[in-house]
Amino acid sequence: MTERITKDTQLCLSLSARPSNIGTRFHNYLYRELGLDYVYKAFTTSDITAAIGGVRALGIRGCAISMPWKEDVIPLVDQMTESAAAIESVNTIVNDDGHLVAYNTDYLAIRNLLASHGVSPTDDFAVLGSGGMAKAAVAALTDAGFTNGHVVARNSRTGPALAAKYGHRWADSLGDLRPALILNATPVGMAGGPQAEELPVPRPAVEAARTVFDVVAFPAETPLIRLARELDRRVITGAEVIALQAAEQFVLYTGVRPSDEQVARASAYSRETA
Numbered sequence: 001m002t003e004r005i006t007k008d009t010q011l012c013l014s015l016s017a018r019p020s021n022i023g024t025r026f027h028n029y030l031y032r033e034l035g036l037d038y039v040y041k042a043f044t045t046s047d048i049t050a051a052i053g054g055v056r057a058l059g060i061r062g063c064a065i066s067m068p069w070k071e072d073v074i075p076l077v078d079q080m081t082e083s084a085a086a087i088e089s090v091n092t093i094v095n096d097d098g099h100l101v102a103y104n105t106d107y108l109a110i111r112n113l114l115a116s117h118g119v120s121p122t123d124d125f126a127v128l129g130s131g132g133m134a135k136a137a138v139a140a141l142t143d144a145g146f147t148n149g150h151v152v153a154r155n156s157r158t159g160p161a162l163a164a165k166y167g168h169r170w171a172d173s174l175g176d177l178r179p180a181l182i183l184n185a186t187p188v189g190m191a192g193g194p195q196a197e198e199l200p201v202p203r204p205a206v207e208a209a210r211t212v213f214d215v216v217a218f219p220a221e222t223p224l225i226r227l228a229r230e231l232d233r234r235v236i237t238g239a240e241v242i243a244l245q246a247a248e249q250f251v252l253y254t255g256v257r258p259s260d261e262q263v264a265r266a267s268a269y270s271r272e273t274a
Helices: 022-034 048-057 082-087 106-116 132-143 158-165 203-208 223-230 238-254 260-272
Strands: 010-015 038-043 062-065 092-096 099-103 125-128 149-152 169-171 181-184 211-214 234-236
Touching: 010 022, 010 048, 022 038, 022 238, 022 260, 048 092, 048 099, 062 238, 082 099, 082 106, 082 132, 092 238, 106 132, 106 211, 106 238, 125 132, 132 149, 132 158, 149 158, 158 169, 203 223, 211 223, 223 234, 238 260
Parallel strands: 010 038, 010 062, 125 149, 125 181, 149 169, 181 211, 211 234
Antiparallel strands: 062 092, 092 099
């Protein structure tokens, strides 16, 4: 983050239903370390159309999009890149002189984490949810070679559509399913939400799993992750997702790629003071 804000300072922001300080601290840490004339700020809004109009009109360089607007912003941008168009979900908007270009860096983060944690594509899986993050997860799993999966979602329109698009099955609840990989892409367990202290699946499902992946980033230790650790299951956290996807956003906004060590330091800093 620049030491002195001027008319030339580039502004980037995030739009979330429940903003945290994680992204703000992550990006500003790297701006400061790399000496970039940028500043980052988290916002919420009740009018996503007006907010994206402001991004365009005010020359805001970049905008991260979180739940629940990852699909709502699609008609508000000028260009969908392949990553966003294939998934029909946006988590990043870059403003090139008033031309808004949409990306999805969640997909890349999820796929990289599945590989780095050694999750086998032969494992069966259940993705909980059918919104924007669930779309990124199912696409990443499918492209990584996972063929045996369920989309578990109460929505009888978006759930079956997402499952069918990638050749998987749909269920309106987990029921008796006991997949080796559970991936939570719902807000259950999110700090500040109505289900902050709840599990998205019954305990026996966690006991039967080999890997538990929760994309909820705040807190990093959700009730689901805490239970999985207690049971000594392999865990992948939303904190890992947000660090990887934010690093890709950082590159899109600035054109500068930080080192892995710098990303790790920025992620640790964002957590220490969030």
